[in-house]
Amino acid sequence: MLGVLVVISITNEYSYRTLRQNVIDGVSRLDFLISKITTNLGLSIVSALFIFVIGLVTGLIYTPELDWKYVFQSMPFVPAYGLQIFTYLSFALMLGVIIQRSGLTILLLLFASTIELIIKLNLPDSLEVIKPYFPMDAIDNLVPNPFLKYVFQEIQDYVSLASVAIALVWMFLFNFFSYRRLKAADI
Amino acid sequence: METVLSINNLTKHFGRIKAVNNMTLEVKRGMVFGMLGPNGSGKTTTLGMLMGVVNKTSGSFSWFGELPKDEIRKKIGAVLEHPIFYPYLTGQQNLELNAMIKESTPANIPKVLEIVELSDRKDDKYKTYSLGMKQRLAIASALLNDPIVLILDEPTNGLDPMGIAEIRKLIKKIAEDGKTIILASHLLDEVQKVCSHFAVLKKGNMVYTGPVEDVGKGGLVIEVGPIDNQLHSALKNFHGIVSMKDENNHFLVTLQEGIKSQDLNKYLFEQGIAASHLIARKKTLEQQFLEILSEAPTS
Ligand SMILES: Nc1ncnc2c1ncn2[C@@H]1O[C@H](COP(=O)(O)OP(=O)(O)OP(=O)(O)O)[C@@H](O)[C@H]1O
Numbered sequence: 001m002l003g004v005l006v007v008i009s010i011t012n013e014y015s016y017r018t019l020r021q022n023v024i025d026g027v028s029r030l031d032f033l034i035s036k037i038t039t040n041l042g043l044s045i046v047s048a049l050f051i052f053v054i055g056l057v058t059g060l061i062y063t064p065e066l067d068w069k070y071v072f073q074s075m076p077f078v079p080a081y082g083l084q085i086f087t088y089l090s091f092a093l094m095l096g097v098i099i100q101r102s103g104l105t106i107l108l109l110l111f112a113s114t115i116e117l118i119i120k121l122n123l124p125d126s127l128e129v130i131k132p133y134f135p136m137d138a139i140d141n142l143v144p145n146p147f148l149k150y151v152f153q154e155i156q157d158y159v160s161l162a163s164v165a166i167a168l169v170w171m172f173l174f175n176f177f178s179y180r181r182l183k184a185a186d187i
Numbered sequence: 188m189e190t191v192l193s194i195n196n197l198t199k200h201f202g203r204i205k206a207v208n209n210m211t212l213e214v215k216r217g218m219v220f221g222m223l224g225p226n227g228s229g230k231t232t233t234l235g236m237l238m239g240v241v242n243k244t245s246g247s248f249s250w251f252g253e254l255p256k257d258e259i260r261k262k263i264g265a266v267l268e269h270p271i272f273y274p275y276l277t278g279q280q281n282l283e284l285n286a287m288i289k290e291s292t293p294a295n296i297p298k299v300l301e302i303v304e305l306s307d308r309k310d311d312k313y314k315t316y317s318l319g320m321k322q323r324l325a326i327a328s329a330l331l332n333d334p335i336v337l338i339l340d341e342p343t344n345g346l347d348p349m350g351i352a353e354i355r356k357l358i359k360k361i362a363e364d365g366k367t368i369i370l371a372s373h374l375l376d377e378v379q380k381v382c383s384h385f386a387v388l389k390k391g392n393m394v395y396t397g398p399v400e401d402v403g404k405g406g407l408v409i410e411v412g413p414i415d416n417q418l419h420s421a422l423k424n425f426h427g428i429v430s431m432k433d434e435n436n437h438f439l440v441t442l443q444e445g446i447k448s449q450d451l452n453k454y455l456f457e458q459g460i461a462a463s464h465l466i467a468r469k470k471t472l473e474q475q476f477l478e479i480l481s482e483a484p485t486s
């Protein structure tokens with residue numbers, strides 16, 4: 001959802017030529033990108049806080065006795081969730097900067113996981129090991145889907161440092177590609 | 188005179204299209220510089236490179252003697268092609284927004300609105316403006332930070348003759364304030380009336396540059412007719428002739444500098460020829476422009 005919002009906000013800058021006008025008015029391309037990335041960061045932090053508050057409230061309602069130990073036990077999930085959102089939004093921003101058209105970008109964004117899955121399925125067995133490093137997987141793995149808990153009766157209840165590292169690398173790459181592309185583009 | 192803009196072998200290729208090819212040019216302070224050229228000759232692309240929205244392929248340019256930095260564009264006001272504003276905001280609000288982007292003080296807004304004569308419509312929404320008013324708001328926005336240079340790309344595009352005259356008056360007024368102006372236009376008449384210098388582009392090549400006042404200098408151009416053999420041979424023997432060609436029912440004769448039409452008339456009379464048609468043409472920028480374009484090598 002937020003991803004679509006980010007895509008629209010960036011592609012509109014192209015279609016209404018406001019980016020072009022801003023650059024003409026003396027804004028640097030880097031400053032422009034930084035303002036977009038900062039917005040993404042803000043959105044991610046707000047989402048994470050929101051989840052934290054919801055978690056806290058539902059926790060308070062459903063736990064028989066309040067014990068701060070349990071509250072803080074799940075704390076690492078909050079920043080991990082924030083990073084998850086931020087990496088995803090960075091990906092959305094990059095798609096928007098590269099494609100510049102809202103419709104196509106949104107489609108690609110929505111089908112990114114499917115496309116990734118198709119690529120993975122067609123991967124030769126010898127490359128099996130790289131599967132967890134794919135971008136969509138990397139994002140999903142940060143905070144594994146809690147529904148699995150009910151299916152398998154168990155869940156990874158910690159944030160793995162490896163998945164954080166992989167997501168950070170992708171997050172950095174996405175924003176770097178956005179920068180490269182924006183710098184080279186005729187707008 | 189101080190150099191405002193200096194362009195050195197600037198080149199831009201779009202794939203195999205050479206939009207701008209090895210352009211070298213200087214614009215000095217106080218010039219009103221006209222850029223002429225047919226559609227697709229590279230005017231907008233050149234201005235786009237100067238304003239940092241189009242990446243150059245090779246070559247260089249400098250503003251005020253400095254290599255281009257993002258900050259420098261804040262000293263330049265530019266309207267490239269269509270004005271871009273938020274339709275649901277008023278003229279005033281749009282300018283406030285732009286003042287923020289350009290880091291200039293909103294205190295300038297009433298002044299620039301006054302210059303473009305939009306003060307009484309400033310509180311109307313942008314989308315209710317006529318085309319001419321939109322163009323004028325764009326010029327107002329470009330003037331916000333009191334720039335040293337103003338760049339206008341076809342500011343009278345799509346306007347009616349009244350609107351064109353208004354914008355022209357406005358450009359002259361701004362030029363009189365001592366601003367340097369770079370103006371891309373198709374309207375030769377307009378360039379002749381407001382510009383001090385001009386350049387002609389053809390398929391990305393700059394084929395001419397010089398002061399506007401030089402237009403029409405050089406020998407007179409005279410129509411002589413009706414065409415017949417006697418007139419033809421008499422003209423060929425006239426000492427003061429530079430060139431001659433057929434045009435409709437008369438010869439188009441270019442005379443050497445200093446030779447007047449009376450001299451030609453007297454000569455023809457002495458030869459026993461009474462030319463029924465003998466008109467001196469004033470050379471306009473338009474003729475010169477077409478001449479330059481037809482003489483320029485097509486490469
Ligand atoms: N973004 C682009 N991608 C590909 N080609 C382009 C692009 N922009 C311009 N061109 C090409 O570059 C050439 C110069 O175009 P430009 O817009 O600079 O011409 P112009 O002199 O401004 O023309 P006009 O008088 O029609 O405004 C044209 O052949 C055009 O097709």
Ligand SMILES: [Mg+2]
Binds near residue numbers: 232
């Ligand atoms: Mg143009």
